[in-house]
Amino acid sequence: MKRETDYGYAIKPVYTPADIKGTDYAKDIGHPGVFPYTRGYHESGYRTRMWTQRMTAGLGSSKQANGVLKKYREMGQRGGMCVISDRVFSHCIDPDHPLGRKEAGILGWPGCSLLEFEELMEDIPLTGQSITLLGSSAPTVMRLAYVVALAHKRGIDPSEVHGSVMESPFENYFGQTDVQPFDLNLKLWLDASEYVVRNKIRMRSSVISQHFQESGGNNAQAIAVVLSMYKELCGKLVNERGLDFDDVALVPYELVSIGTRFFEEVAKVRALRRMWARIARDEFKAKTEKACQMLIAVHTSGRTMTYQQPLNNIARCAIQSLAGAMVGCTAMDNATMDNAYAEPSALAARMSLNTQHIVAHETGVADVVDPLAGSYFVEALTNEVEQEAAKILKKIDEMGGLIAAIDKGYIQEMLRDEANKKFVEMDKKERLIVGVNHLEIPPEDDFEIPIQKLHPGDSEAIADRMAAWKPTRDQERLKATIQQLYTDAQKGDRFNLMPSIVEAVEAYATSGEVIGTIRKARGLNYDPFNVIECPFALH
Amino acid sequence: MQAGNGIKVIVTMIGLDGHTTGGEVVSMILRDAGFEVVYLGVNQTPRMIIDAAIQEDVDVIGISSHASNYSQIEELVDLAKANGLDDMLIVVGGNIPREPAAQLLAKGVHKIFLPGTSGAAIVEYLSTEARSARV
Numbered sequence: 001m002k003r004e005t006d007y008g009y010a011i012k013p014v015y016t017p018a019d020i021k022g023t024d025y026a027k028d029i030g031h032p033g034v035f036p037y038t039r040g041y042h043e044s045g046y047r048t049r050m051w052t053q054r055m056t057a058g059l060g061s062s063k064q065a066n067g068v069l070k071k072y073r074e075m076g077q078r079g080g081m082c083v084i085s086d087r088v089f090s091h092c093i094d095p096d097h098p099l100g101r102k103e104a105g106i107l108g109w110p111g112c113s114l115l116e117f118e119e120l121m122e123d124i125p126l127t128g129q130s131i132t133l134l135g136s137s138a139p140t141v142m143r144l145a146y147v148v149a150l151a152h153k154r155g156i157d158p159s160e161v162h163g164s165v166m167e168s169p170f171e172n173y174f175g176q177t178d179v180q181p182f183d184l185n186l187k188l189w190l191d192a193s194e195y196v197v198r199n200k201i202r203m204r205s206s207v208i209s210q211h212f213q214e215s216g217g218n219n220a221q222a223i224a225v226v227l228s229m230y231k232e233l234c235g236k237l238v239n240e241r242g243l244d245f246d247d248v249a250l251v252p253y254e255l256v257s258i259g260t261r262f263f264e265e266v267a268k269v270r271a272l273r274r275m276w277a278r279i280a281r282d283e284f285k286a287k288t289e290k291a292c293q294m295l296i297a298v299h300t301s302g303r304t305m306t307y308q309q310p311l312n313n314i315a316r317c318a319i320q321s322l323a324g325a326m327v328g329c330t331a332m333d334n335a336t337m338d339n340a341y342a343e344p345s346a347l348a349a350r351m352s353l354n355t356q357h358i359v360a361h362e363t364g365v366a367d368v369v370d371p372l373a374g375s376y377f378v379e380a381l382t383n384e385v386e387q388e389a390a391k392i393l394k395k396i397d398e399m400g401g402l403i404a405a406i407d408k409g410y411i412q413e414m415l416r417d418e419a420n421k422k423f424v425e426m427d428k429k430e431r432l433i434v435g436v437n438h439l440e441i442p443p444e445d446d447f448e449i450p451i452q453k454l455h456p457g458d459s460e461a462i463a464d465r466m467a468a469w470k471p472t473r474d475q476e477r478l479k480a481t482i483q484q485l486y487t488d489a490q491k492g493d494r495f496n497l498m499p500s501i502v503e504a505v506e507a508y509a510t511s512g513e514v515i516g517t518i519r520k521a522r523g524l525n526y527d528p529f530n531v532i533e534c535p536f537a538l539h
Numbered sequence: 540m541q542a543g544n545g546i547k548v549i550v551t552m553i554g555l556d557g558h559t560t561g562g563e564v565v566s567m568i569l570r571d572a573g574f575e576v577v578y579l580g581v582n583q584t585p586r587m588i589i590d591a592a593i594q595e596d597v598d599v600i601g602i603s604s605h606a607s608n609y610s611q612i613e614e615l616v617d618l619a620k621a622n623g624l625d626d627m628l629i630v631v632g633g634n635i636p637r638e639p640a641a642q643l644l645a646k647g648v649h650k651i652f653l654p655g656t657s658g659a660a661i662v663e664y665l666s667t668e669a670r671s672a673r674v
Contacts, residue, residue, distance in 0.1 A: 087555035099584065102611055103555050136557075177557030177581055215560045307634055307654040340634045340654055416563055423564045427658050436655045451636050456610050529582070 002430045005264050005381070006422075007220035007388050015376035023379055028274070032328075032369040036277040038270050038382065040328035041293045045369035046360075052079035052130060052297075052331035053356040058086070058109035059343040060458050061465075062119035065109045069124055071346065075353050078129060080163065082333055083120065084108045085135030091179045091528065092138040094512035095459070096467040098531050104462040106454060107343065108135065112511045115469065117146040118153075126156060130331070131163030134206070136178035137185040140166040141498060142514060144192045144203060145505035152506070159200045164253055166192050166205030170229050173406055174211040174415065179528040180515065187493050188518075189233070193251045194241045195498035204295065207233055207252035214257050214303045216419025219268040220385050224392035225411065226254050227275060228402040230294070234284065235401075240494065245284045249291035253330075258320045259301040265320070266372055267381035269296060269327035275386055275393075297331040298324035305339035309435035310449050313337035317352055321359045326372060332356055342452045466510070473508045479536060481507040482517050486538045489521030541573025542666040548599040551579035551588055553615065554608040561632060562603030568658040574665070585615040589622055597627065598669040604633035609643060616647040626672045628665070632656070 003011045012019075023029065030036055033043035042048045054077050057068040069081055086108035088100040094112050095104035104110045111117055111133070126147070133143045143165035151158040169185035172178060178185070189205065196203045207229045209222035217225065230252055237248040254272070258265045276294040280286040300320035305313045314337050324332050334352035336344040344352070360366050372378040392414075399405040406412065425431045432438040481504040488500045497518065504514050516526040516534060526534035550566045552559060559581060566576045577595050579588065592600055600619070602612055616629060631643060632652040640651050649668065652661055 087557070090557075091555055099555065103608070175558055175560060177559070179555075179582055216564075341636045416567075419560050419564055420567050423568075423658070440655075451638075453638075454609075 001432060002425065005384070006218040006261065007385065008218075009384050009388065015380055017376060019376050019380040020383065023383060028383075029373060029379070035281070035289070035292060036274040037293055038274040039370035039373050040273070042328075042369070045328055046325075046366035050079075050360060050366065051325065051329050053077060053353065053360065054080050054082045054132075054331060054333050055336075055344070055349050055353050056082045056084050056134065056333050058084040059107070059452065060105045061462055062109060062111070062116040063122075064105075066120050066122050066124065068349075069120070072349070072353070073124075075350055076357065077353060080130030080132060080331060081124065082132040082134065083111075085133070085139060086110045088112065089139055089142075089511055090136040090176075092142070092511045092515035093179075093527070093529065094466060094510045095463040096470070097512060097527070097529070099529055100512075101463040102459055104459040106459060110462050111135075111139070111143070111146070112466065114146055114149050114505050114508055117150060121150060126150060126154060127160050127162075129163075131161060131165065132331075133163075133165040135167065136176050137167045137169045137171055137189060138178040138180040138515060139511055140185075140192050140205070141188045141501050142505065142511045144195070144201075144498070145502045147203065148201070148502050149506045159202065162202035164204035164206055166196075166203065166251075168205060168207040168229055168233060168252070170225075170402065170406075171206075171208070171211045173412060174217075175215040176211045180519075181524070184519070184522065184524075186236075188497070190236060190241060191496045191498050193233075193237055193248075194243065194496055197237070197243050197247045197251065204253045205251050206255055208255040210255040210257040210299050212415065213259075214301065215415055216422050217415050218418055219264055220388035221392055221414060221418065222256070223268060223272050223275065223385065223389035224396060225402070226272070227279060227389070227393055228396045228405070230254075230276065231279065231283070231397075232402045238284070245280075246286060246288045246291045249280060249284070249286065253295040253297060255297045255299050256329075257301045257303070258298050258324045258327075259304050260316050260319055262319060262323050263372075263378055263381055264385070265323045266327050267378055267385050269329075270370070270378075270382045271386040271389065272296065274382075275389065295330055296327075297333075298327070298329040300324060300332070300334045302335040302339045305335050305337065306433060306436050307340040308440065308443075309446055310337045310340065311447050312435055313339065314351060314355070318355050318359070321355050322363065322365060325359050325363075325365045326370070328370060338449055338451060341449075342454070345450045345452045347450055470510070477507045478504075478509060482509055482513060482536050483538060485509075485514065486517050486521050486536075489518045542662050543569060543572040543574030546599065546666060546669045547575040547577065547595065547597040548601055548665065548669075549577045549579060549588065549592055549595065549597045550601045550603065551583045551591075552581045553583055553585065553588065553602050553604065554611045555582065556603075556605050556608055557581055558605035559603070561605070562601075565601065565603065565632060565658075565661065568661065569665070572658075572662040572666075574662075585611055585618050588615060589618045589624070592619070592624060592627065593622060598672070599628040599630060599665055602629070602631045602633075604631055604635060609635075609639045612643060612648065613646050620647070628669055628672055630665070632661075
């Protein structure tokens with residue numbers, strides 16, 4: 001069995017003061033709330049503000065997802081809601097597209113129009129809790145436009161809504177794929193980010209290592225990749241959109257994937273906070289403390305949830321939640337015991353949410369800030385993962401940043417090699433996973449857990465509903481807004497399309513129509529799959 | 540001789556599924572074992588996969604599935620039959636619950652590799668079954 005970190009550093013049997021000899025408490029660690037924020041941003045931690053405990057929802061129709069969100073609220077999830085999109089919305093086609101028809105409402109929420117968002121949010125407040133809509137990068141502008149449009153409809157100033165509905169264009173390379181080209185996703189991301197900064201809307205964008213790590217990347221690589229994303233995207237907002245770094249730095253948030261290797265996970269997050277703080281201060285010349293504080297939420301790792309003996313996943317989830325709590329996260333959402341089978345059943349969701357409640361209220365972990373600080377082992381691991389991440393980050397910087405490194409195939413190759421390495425380690429039993437390659441039992445002895453079933457007819461029903469609804473919209477208003485969007489989208493990459501997208505969304509233009517129109521203006525096919533024709537006569 | 544010599548395999552995603560890691564890892568395992576692998580990547584429809592299978596004259600189609608595209612896999616099996624691809628294996632790897640897995644096997648999928656399957660087991664199955672299918 002390997003006794004080394006996932007980035008290949010040997011782990012010793014015992015750690016002593018000699019292992020952190022060069023570490024200066026004031027300079028490298030610091031009190032909680034004090035630069036470089038290794039120990040977190042609040043001097044009294046969760047006593048000031050408990051992390052947001054939430055579960056991800058989204059499956060079937062918008063009305064069904066609304067029911068699940070209400071159920072989660074009953075289970076005590078009040079701080080924020082989190083909804084993941086289906087693959088159809090993630091790609092920005094519509095459910096009534098021939099390819100959409102088969103997958104609408106599968107693995108997520110079919111949020112392809114404002115109507116769907118209105119149904120999702122029925123009797124659920126838009127303010128007083130954080131609104132998080134996940135998916136892929138392409139629908140970023142749609143999700144933001146929904147929030148703005150619904151706020152208008154409810155008579156709320158959009159600046160009173162907070163949460164995260166945007167997603168970085170880089171996730172496309174790390175398993176969170178959509179079919180839209182990178183340059184389009186990047187342009188729309190910059191538009192959305194500029195729009196929230198200029199309009200003082202407290203909406204964040206996920207700029208995250210979670211997908212990278214869930215696709216097989218190791219802890220040091222994950223830190224390097226997320227920091228290089230931050231550098232690239234914040235740099236563009238400052239240099240290309242003329243925004244102030246201290247405002248720009250409040251746009252992204254990081255979602256870390258927390259696996260079962262407890263101490264390494266804790267070290268990763270501590271190192272990440274320290275590294276960003278120094279980059280923000282030294283490279284971007286941050287003037288405010290906030291700009292040096294990377295907002296970090298936790299997702300306990302779906303990748304570690306096993307198909308075999310799924311009840312064992314409850315234990316894994318508890319260990320990971322405890323690690324997530326120890327590192328001082330802002331919000332946490334859990335993988336569930338049935339993650340290797342389907343979207344969470346009600347039982348599995350309750351179990352996972354309760355795991356967080358148990359960690360929060362029964363363990364005492366929330367009473368003390370950064371309780372592992374000063375552990376020779378944890379401080380040494382924090383230094384080591386920082387050292388390894390810094391090497392990778394330097395290499396990415398030398399290539400000219402993350403976009404250049406991706407163009408050269410460096411990141412993709414790194415991820416592929418690491419995913420292969422993880423598989424081989426498991427295959428050779430160098431890393432043990434109970435029930436999978438260690439202490440296996442025959443399938444007939446395994447526990448049966450309830451599995452959320454998919455009903456293929458649901459997708460067709462969502463598609464049929466949209467096809468029947470489309471002609472009932474105010475066609476004149478729709479066409480006018482789409483034409484305006486088409487005209488604006490030909491005005492170059494720096495021309496911000498958010499205002500015309502909001503207009504189109506308020507006229508109930510769908511994601512396929514909005515993104516299709518922008519594609520057409522950029523000389524691409526209206527339909528990324530080249531199956532359907534543009535339904536509008538644009539000029 | 541390596542296990543995979545002379546055997547040609549398509550590895551592909553189906554539908555809008557973007558969870559590519561599994562398919563990419565399996566492609567690497569098969570290449571290392573001497574198989575000729577044609578990796579089609581994401582956003583492949585059943586029709587596109589069958590067209591590629593005919594054009595490349597492959598022995599095996601391997602679908603990497605991260606749940607939920609079962610109806611499209613069934614469509615693929617039907618299309619393979621309609622095109623007379625009777626000596627070609629269709630295998631699926633992924634986190635497929637027991638009930639749909641049984642349905643896919645009944646439909647004509649030759650083998651389902653569930654999570655935890657070793658690389659050796661995949662290589663052994665394909666090298667044995669793909670050869671005997673062609674005889």
